[in-house]
Every structure is written in C-alpha cells, then in structure tokens.
Amino acid sequence: MTLDNGRKLLAIPGPSVVPDRVLNAMHQPSPNIYYGPLKEMIEGMIPDLKQLAGTTGDVVFYITNGHGTWEAALSNTVAAGEKVLVLGTGPFALGWGAVAQTLGIEIEVIDFGKQSSVDIAQVETRLLADKNNDIKAILVVQTDTSTSVRNDISALGQAIRATGHPALYMVDCMASLGTEPHFMDEWLVDVMVSGCQKGLMVPAGMGFVFLNNRAHAARREMDRVSYYWDWAPRVAPEMLYQRFAGTPPTHHLMGLREALDMILIEEGLENVWTRHRVFAQAIWAAVDSWGSAGRMWLNIKEPDKRSFAVTSITTSHFDGGKIRDWCENVAGVTLGIGLGMADAKSPEFENYFRIGHMGHMNVPMILGTLGTIDAALKALDIPHGAGALEAANHVIATASR
Template identity: 55%
Template sequence: MPQSPLPAAGRGYLAIPGPSVMPDVVLNAMHRPAPNIYAGALPDMMPDLVRDLKKVARTQGHVALYISNGHGAWEAALSNVIAPGDTVLVPTTGHFGVGWAGMAQGLGAQTEMIDFGTSSPMDMARITAALLDDTDHKIKAVLAVHVDTSSSVRTDIAALRAAIDAAGHPALLMVDCIASLGCDVFEMDAWGVDIMVTGCQKGLMVPPGLGFVFFNDKAAAARTQMARVSSYWDWGPRANPQDFYQYWNGTAPTHHVYGLRAALDLIHAEGMQAVWARHDQLARAVWAACDAWAAAGPLRMNVSDPLHRSRAVTALRLDAPMGTALRDWTQTHLGLTLGIGLGMADRADPAWHGFFRLGHMGHVNGHMIMGLLGGIEAGMTALDIPHGAGALSAAAAVISEAPT
C-alpha cells in the first residue's frame, strides 16, 4: 500500500538555484509601511548602499540599479553599448548563454556563437582564434556567463580576459554573474571585466525584482558612442544621480531597497572571503554525497571536473524519469523542492525527466545542506533508485572541516 504524504508541518525548503532562501532579517526589513520617497531615511541610505553593493562586486567602477529581473539587466547592459548591426561574440556553456545571445539578436545585434556544450568549460584558445580572425574589429563585445545556472558550469573569467588580451582585441568583456555573485569568487576589477550584470534573488538573498549593471570607465566611454539609448535603460543618470528618483528613473522599489540594505549588512558582517569559503565548503559537501551515490547507481554530476563546477548550483543527471520522480517525492513527502532540469533537454523530450538541480546559494548553512542531502537519500530509497552508501557521512566529513 502506498505511503501517505507526511503531515504538513515545519518549514518548506526551497532548494532550487534561485530564488534562494530569504533571511528573516531581510523579510522583516521589508515588512513596513510605505516610506517617503522624497526625503528622509530611504534617500539618505542610497550612497552607502551603492558603496556596499560595489564591494560585493569587487569594483571601484559604476553601478546602475533597475527594477527588473536578470533578463532586464541583460537588456540594460546591451542597450548602453551595443547598437543595431553591431556584432557580439558569445561563447556558451548552457541555456543562459544562449538566452543572452538571443536577447542581443532581438536588439538588432549580429551574434557569433561558440557552443561548448553543457558539461565542459570554454576552450580559451578557440575564443582567441575567433577574435584574431576579426581583423576589422567588428566584434564589439564578448558576452559570457560566469555560472550558467542550467548546467552549473563555472567559467574562468580571468582566463577569458587573458584570451581576449592575447588577441589584442578591443572588445568589451561583459559577464553575467546572476547565479554567482556573492557565492562563487568573482573579482570584477582584478579580472578586467568591463560590464557585469546580476540580480538580487540569488547570492544577494532578496526577493526577485532588482537588476544591477556594473561598468567601468571603458564601458562608460563606449556608451558615449551610442547614437541613442532609451531614457529608461540609460545607465548614466542611474549611476550618477542628482536626485533620488534618478537611481530608478521614477518611483523606487522601496521595500526591495530596505531588504537589500539588510542583506548587504549580513554579507559584510560575515565578510566576502568568509562568504566564498562557506559556499565552497557546502558545495564540496554536496559533491561528496553525489560521488558516494554515484558509486553504485545512475546519478551523475553534470560537470565532472570540480575546477569547473559552481559553488552556487549543482546540476545532476539520473536516468529518466527518475529525476522528476525524485523531485515529486521530496516535494510531496518532505516539503523539499529541488530544481527542475533547465535547458538540458526540451520539456517535450522524455530525457528532460532525468535532470534536476540543487541550489546551495545565499542564506544556507551546514545543517540545511545535510537536510537537503538526507531528503534526497530518503527519496532515492523510497523510489528504489540505486545509489551508493555513505553519502551523508561523506558530506558530514566535509562540513566538519575547520573553515579555511
């Protein structure tokens, strides 16, 4: 006789790769009446908020703030430096690199894509070669995703900068850090990134609704060569506001601003190095469990080499339809929501049911990860999915290590 679902008690656990778990202090900061948007505490907090946001991005450059998700940040970045007819080079490692290229095409740009698949890192020599072939410098920018949330491939952005420099090419380096900022190590200025985009709903731990575009002086100079940029997307007034409303080109997302202030306080109280180390340790615990399960079963991590795995998300493969069956079981019986397999197969393809993803980003700690892994093991046991033993012990051994 089938087991009944567990009683609906306790908190659910949203273990998808964004939106991430929201800290209570962030939610509490947002739970307030509407503030005055013309004077007082809200406008007064903005200079320090912008300073602290740039500290997370590791930049002394500029930042423009938008009421948007990550796709809006994509469009904002492109709109300020890419005109219709311009060419962009897009090396891809998953669904979101392809998506950013599609947005560039929708804005009238020509795209040259180099597809590295969904499980492998970029071959930087191929990128250098493509730029060397562009002797007329038609390519205005290289668009890259630091961590593609669909595949969990992490790109070596410093190596990509070196590949562009090896070609002696003037193209802007534009990087999507929507999944990685505040989770994986990222150094905007030190790595020579010209434009970076992100959203608030992952490593920044704020409900979806804010997009950010960081840019340096080289990118600002490229903006001056544009014949036109819509007043809404123009990053100039947003990055150099004379009045509070110019940060947002209109009414501010007031409660998101309060939430972001609380989130930045949490991040900087912990310290960026400690935030990165925590994400690294928790990711390695997830991988240790997955390696143990894979020793006697079909589960596989999508990215085989740890050097190229994200510390924010892990994409996994099971024989279809076991991935969907496992997600359904953990959701129904445990209140544990695992991420769908996104971009690894078309949803009409039965193979789609063999993929799922784990988010381990933002407001997470060791006991949460152990609970996540324990829930997965319970689901595999209940569904008779073959798996190796010792996964939880392997994860616990990693979590027990002294912080580095």
C-alpha cells in the first residue's frame, strides 16, 4: 500500500527543495532585459554572491549547470596540451578532470579513494617535484556530493602556496556554497565554481565562477577562449546582455534574489552554516544507531571530514535501493542513489544510499526523513539498532539550548 499524500519531500543532494517564496518570486511577467529593475537587481546581487563566497574578486554568471562551470573555469585558464592535477575524493573531481580531457588538457590524477579526504602531504610532494611548473591548475571539490567527504580547503590552500608552486587552485563548491563555511580569499582559492540548485535553493540552470587576479592573469595568457565561456566580457559588461553572453536567465535571477535575502538578510550566513551542521550531526547520530546492528554505516568515518550538506550511507547484506523505493513509493520521501559509488549496472550499486540535507530544510523535514527511513527498515525487516530518532532528537535539542 501507499501512505503517500501531502507534500512530497526531496531529500537528494541536489537539486534541493525550492522554497515556495523562491518559486513565487519567479512567478512574474517577463521584465525588460536592458534597463530598469532587473539590471539593478543583478548589480545588487553581485556583492551578495561575493559575500557568500568570501571574496573581493569577481563573480561571473553562466546559464548552465555545474558541468558548465567546470568547463568555463578550465576554458579561461588552461590551454589544450597543458596539464592539470586532479585530486580525486569521489566522482566529482574526477568528473571535472574528464571534462578537462575533452578540452585537450592533460590530466594527472591523485586518487584518494571514496572514503578519504585529500592527503595534503602527497599534494605537496607532487608539487615540489614539478620543477618545470608543468601543472597549471589543481582541481578539487570542497564537498564530494557522492562520497560526502569534505576536504580541508583552507589547509590545502596554505600548503599549495607554501610550496611556491604557481598552479591555480580551483575548487568546486557546488554542494558547499551556502551550506558550509567557505572563505575563498582567506583560503587562497583562485577559482571557485558553484551552482544555484543546492545550497542556494533555486531550480537548476544557473552557475557561478568566482575568480581572483591570478585567474584573470591566466585568462590573459590564453590565445583563444570560446565566445560563450569567455569570462572577460562578462566581468565588466557594457550592457547587461553581455554579462550573460546573451539573454539573461530572468526568472532564475528573481528566484536567486529571494534566496539570497533568505540566506543573508533573514537567517544570516553563520546561522545557515550552523543549521546545516546540526542537521548533519543529527543524521550521523541516527545512522550510527541503526548501524549498531552491523548492517549500515556512514561512508566517511572521521566526523571532521564529513559534509554538512549530504550524508552517504553504505549498506551491507541488504539492498539500499529497497529503502529508497519504500521511502519514495510508500511514504513520499525521495532519497539519493549511490551516484558514482559503484557501477550503476553492478549489484554493488545498491549498497549505498544518500540523504541530502542541504538548503531549505527544517527540523520536521530532517526528522521526517529519518523517521521514514526508520519505518522502512522495520517494514523491510532489515536488522537495525534502536534509538536512531532519539539520538537525532538529542543532537537537535542540545543544539537549540
């Protein structure tokens, strides 16, 4: 039977739940795209996005998803035949590397696997050995949305610069912008890419590239950059039209304005980060309780290396897909698949599921998701430890005092 009525809950790690307020803000007649309120709204949004990223550098908008921002960042800075160093902590940095290859860029991968963060000492050793400075850029994710590992972007940035190597430090914050702290300038990041569909709570379709002066200098060295990805005209456009290399994504921008107000003015960025941390800790406590029966565990063992936006769970001797199916079809909660954790055609693919807890989430949404998983474990007769909801509640209650 199904018990699914009421509002469905999307608990995947992006796209995330879009607040009604954001949807309503998008529900407007098409505006003038050359002058007037839309232009003013966009100009006002730029400092807000930079505040979110912790930078005094520039931000460029693209009508694209995350993959497009990967291509944009590379197209402006690394020429075909040059080399980038990819720091793999799951499929997303590796995916960025794959995009680089399609641009004719040589990639060198240090793969840290799917349960670990970047080992900074290995990166230092590799950079110190690169006497000719062949490596033009280093690609890494802050949060890998698949493995749910979080890399220490600050420590890595300090280490890279301490080697004296000039490679650009490029960081993917697709899942971490607006969900966990990021201080681009302080952490010595040169290029940061992100999108609107996770922490920023807007339907997918808009990407951002943040860049500093070192990134501008790399762009100037490029012989040729394709019209669409070239960030130079977008940074200082004569007309709004040029900021987007054509028609702006008018309604996405209206939604983003509303979301930025919610994040920066109403809740406050520090609170947003704290809320994400508390929800993540509540989820970890619940999974640890279920896992005491030996059938499931958090993919990332060390708490300080876990994302605050997504939690990846490994299952043993039962099919994680069955939990997802029960939650979606019986209860109306959609959980994440084990994307990139195993080959989609292999039985191992079903040994994972993920909980997305980013963006527009509150206590009932988190506890509702955990309660639904708890019911699924019982309905499917999957052995699990008791007290998961109590453990999660304890985290939330303690944090709220």
